[in-house]
Amino acid sequence: MEYSKLRTDLIPGVFGARGNTRSARSLARGVTVACLGTVALLLFGCRLDMHVQPKYLPYEPTDFFADGRSERQPVPGTVARGQLRLDELMFTGRENGVVVDKFPFPITRADLDRGRERYNVYCTPCHDYTGTGRGMIVQRGFPQPPSYHIQRLRDAPAGHFYEVMTNGFGAMYSYAARVEPADRWRIAAYIRVLQLARNSKIDDVPESERGKLTQQSAQQPSGQSMGQSR
Amino acid sequence: MAQIFHRSTNFISRLSIYGAVVIIGALGYALYAIAMSPWYTDQNVKRQQPVPFSHRHHAGELGIDCRYCHTSVEKSSFAGVPPTQTCMTCHSQIWTNASMLEPVRASYRDDKSIEWIRVNALPDFVYFDHSIHVAKGVGCTTCHGQIAEMPLTERAGTLYMSWCLECHRQPEKYVRPKSEVFNPYYEPPSAGEQLKMGKKLVAEYNIKSLQTCSTCHR
Known part of the structure; x- marks a missing residue:
């Protein structure tokens, strides 16, 4: 009886076969497994740790510095490599x-x-x-x-x-x-x-x-x- | 031995088989429709910004070149969001009393960043480089849509991988002459003409149809 309840709950009107037969029971079981599998796949798909990686993209804000900027000003007087402006x-x-x-x-x-x-x-x-x-x-x-x-x-x-x-x-x-x-x-x-x-x-x-x-x-x-x- | 099933159950078994196909199909379609909907992709969804900056006014009506503000688009992966100094180049003199622009003035005065709401963002596992695209004849509006018509900026594409691949598979369908890359009013020729011109430009600009995984996932 358990399966018959489950299957009608899942997809009403389609699996409403009369009597709780073996074939209907295995079909319902298959559907259950398929549904659980889909749910599991969807849950795995919800992991976002590759979408949002622990790195800063340009202009991304941060909590780490008081001014909220992940991009820092170089120390005054810094000369970047190849940018010593002697000319x-x-x-x-x-x-x-x-x-x-x-x-x-x-x-x-x-x-x-x-x-x-x-x-x-x-x-x-x-x-x-x-x-x-x-x-x-x-x-x-x-x-x-x-x-x-x-x-x-x-x-x-x-x-x-x-x-x-x-x-x-x-x-x-x-x-x-x-x-x-x-x-x-x-x-x-x-x-x-x-x-x-x-x-x-x-x-x-x-x-x-x-x-x-x-x-x-x-x-x-x-x-x-x-x-x-x- | 008596029949286990009554004849009428044949109908039910048929109904369940065909019904299952229909329902799975409908579910698939529903998932697809949701995945393609602006509700999920943010396509064509206008974002409220701290300052209601209008590309329609600046890039459209005033005809300011994209590169005036997005200065690094030709040499960097990132097109560049302009520093407040760029806004103040003009707004230190015009619309100086507009309350709408107070956040800009405050930002310049107090050296605080304006926190714009990001419109186009890719997942961190995707590498994208603006400079190579504009250098090879991919126009701003090809990906960013009719930017010169947008009072508030919106995402013009789904930013799905399939969306990127549409062009990576057939660049000749989208490429334009380099002189038109930054023209927000560029209109591509008819499909046939585009294909003819596109094939020529693909050869001339040495555009490769890059589709290996590591092109973008590196």
């Missing part, structure tokens, strides 16, 4: 304490392309794609930065742009944490490109390239203009 020009934009108009490495076409890409990511929100300082964030109320095309900034040494990116200037925060030193130089080089482009005449362009220029202004490159087109 004054590369890391400060200065030589013997004076801001200079040179680049710490030769600027190639690849550097300019990289500079444009970084400029479009980090600078265009305020300085806009042509460097006039009318970016989207400025349109939303951020104080307008000076245009790169004013005489003061056209005369400014390359090291000045590097220094501004590194330390910030006026309302502009430092971008040192976001843009690596070499990329800051590439952006400075691209600012030079913007300045050059703004003030050149069609005669400055080699004749063989002029066709390309009119062609490009007719069709905007996708991706690059994404932020502007909206």
Whole structure:
């Protein structure tokens, strides 16, 4: 009688055979075993010790330190391996304490392309794609930065742009944490490109390239203009 | 000897056999439906955050590049949650009185972390690296969905292994040109065109269809 009770409880209406027969009993037993097995499997599946391992992933909070951060600040003055910044020009934009108009490495076409890409990511929100300082964030109320095309900034040494990116200037925060030193130089080089482009005449362009220029202004490159087109 | 069973029990035995199949099937389907439901996967479930940060506003309406805040996405496994300094780059000057942004200002003032609620999280036994994916032409929106349309961020995929494998088995179905990786409005071409372009890009970018266990479980 025990099994007949069990089986009807489990799956009502299906195993309601008349009489407590041997075949029905073994079937019910099979079902019981299967159910218990499934429950056991499900319980084993609930163990989470591999899902949540005793290690810290980036930014994971911790109870161990008072400020709740698992990521610790290095001791002040720590120099990471390979990051002893002895090259004054590369890391400060200065030589013997004076801001200079040179680049710490030769600027190639690849550097300019990289500079444009970084400029479009980090600078265009305020300085806009042509460097006039009318970016989207400025349109939303951020104080307008000076245009790169004013005489003061056209005369400014390359090291000045590097220094501004590194330390910030006026309302502009430092971008040192976001843009690596070499990329800051590439952006400075691209600012030079913007300045050059703004003030050149069609005669400055080699004749063989002029066709390309009119062609490009007719069709905007996708991706690059994404932020502007909206 | 008399029959043990009455003829009518034939019906019952048939019913129990077919019934068992139906019930096991239904149970299986129910388990599958539960496992795929947002209730279980957190897919498309919006998370309340300490500050109601809107990707729709920042990445969509303002057109700020993903990398402006997620700076390490190209060089690290972790895309990077921006430090409060990044928020304050703009918000030291605009919306400075918004009460909504008080936790941001407090964080900057007191050097306390903003405790964002994690939206996409993988189990600890899964290794995932953002940098290699964006370097090989997998766009942000391929996994993160229409992020530029999300007022509050939500998980766009189930994050199941099968979900990862969909692309790992057939990368040509999802890959896009590298110049479009960070474009949140990228729309893939029609299925046929995508396959044609995808096969070309897979060869060009040297994308391997990595499916060995140790690719992700290492």
